[in-house]
Amino acid sequence: MSPRRKFVAGNWKMHTTIAEGRELARAIRAQLEGVEGVRIAVIPPFTSVAAVAEVLRSSRIEVGGQDLHWEEKGAFTGEVSGPMLRDAGASLVLVGHSERRQYFGETDESANRKVRAALATGLSPVLCVGETLAERDGGRTLEVVGRQVREGLAGLTPDELGRVCIAYEPVWAIGTGRTAAPEQAQEVHAAVRSILRELGGNVADAIPILYGGSVKPDNAPALLALPDVDGALVGGASLKASSFSAIVRAAI
Numbered sequence: 342m343s344p345r346r347k348f349v350a351g352n353w354k355m356h357t358t359i360a361e362g363r364e365l366a367r368a369i370r371a372q373l374e375g376v377e378g379v380r381i382a383v384i385p386p387f388t389s390v391a392a393v394a395e396v397l398r399s400s401r402i403e404v405g406g407q408d409l410h411w412e413e414k415g416a417f418t419g420e421v422s423g424p425m426l427r428d429a430g431a432s433l434v435l436v437g438h439s440e441r442r443q444y445f446g447e448t449d450e451s452a453n454r455k456v457r458a459a460l461a462t463g464l465s466p467v468l469c470v471g472e473t474l475a476e477r478d479g480g481r482t483l484e485v486v487g488r489q490v491r492e493g494l495a496g497l498t499p500d501e502l503g504r505v506c507i508a509y510e511p512v513w514a515i516g517t518g519r520t521a522a523p524e525q526a527q528e529v530h531a532a533v534r535s536i537l538r539e540l541g542g543n544v545a546d547a548i549p550i551l552y553g554g555s556v557k558p559d560n561a562p563a564l565l566a567l568p569d570v571d572g573a574l575v576g577g578a579s580l581k582a583s584s585f586s587a588i589v590r591a592a593i
């Protein structure tokens with residue numbers, strides 16, 4: 342029996358107006374009423390965080406941000422800080438999502454600054470890592486993911502490490518309908534777990550490592566049954582209350 346409670350989070354990416362976000366949050370709340378034994382979060386775009394948090398107030402469903410800046414405030418046009426996200430009702434934040442790395446110049450170094458900023462604000466950072474198809478085909482998966490984990494978490498104390506989550510999202514599986522085979526996912530999750538042990542000792546056994554990349558209700562049970570897969574970071578399937586709820590139920 343794993344010492345870790347499963348964790349399922351829905352990354353809404355750049356979808357939903359405020360009204361749509363409220364509606365989706367209401368539907369998810371209704372469908373998951375009474376569901377226990379699993380940690381649940383939704384991660385709307387910045388504009389909807391406060392409205393969604395309002396809808397989910399006094400429920401067990403947490404709200405997160407998709408990114409943050411490492412400074413608390415200042416002349417950084419277009420950026421949103423950890424304290425602002427907290428103020429809007431967020432308790433967690435994605436850091437270093439592959440779409441941020443691919444399209445917006447996120448690096449391991451900026452991800453590390455953001456992880457530290459999130460922790461300093463009291464937000465739980467979800468550090469996203471994953472290889473591209475070329476990296477996998479070149480046999481570099483564990484090297485790339487290992488570097489992303491080590492550099493993203495550089496300088497954290499064991500206590501801080503204990504407040505971090507990792508999401509392994511192979512880039513080639515995101516939004517493509519291609520999912521990592523269970524043995525591919527388990528191999529990388531186990532490798533991440535051993536790096537976490539090196540970094541944080543026993544704390545590593547409590548750190549959730551989520552899998553992301555075309556997780557759907559039909560493939561979720563096999564992925565969530567793997568020993569080192571502690572949950573799912575869901576994109577497309579989190580935009581429908583029915584499919585998101587089915588994935589959450591598969592985690593119990």
Ligand code: 13P
Pocket residue numbers: 352438510514515516517518553554555556574575576577578
């Ligand atoms: P999809 O589930 O749409 O492949 O997205 C995964 C993801 O990037 C979640 O952060």
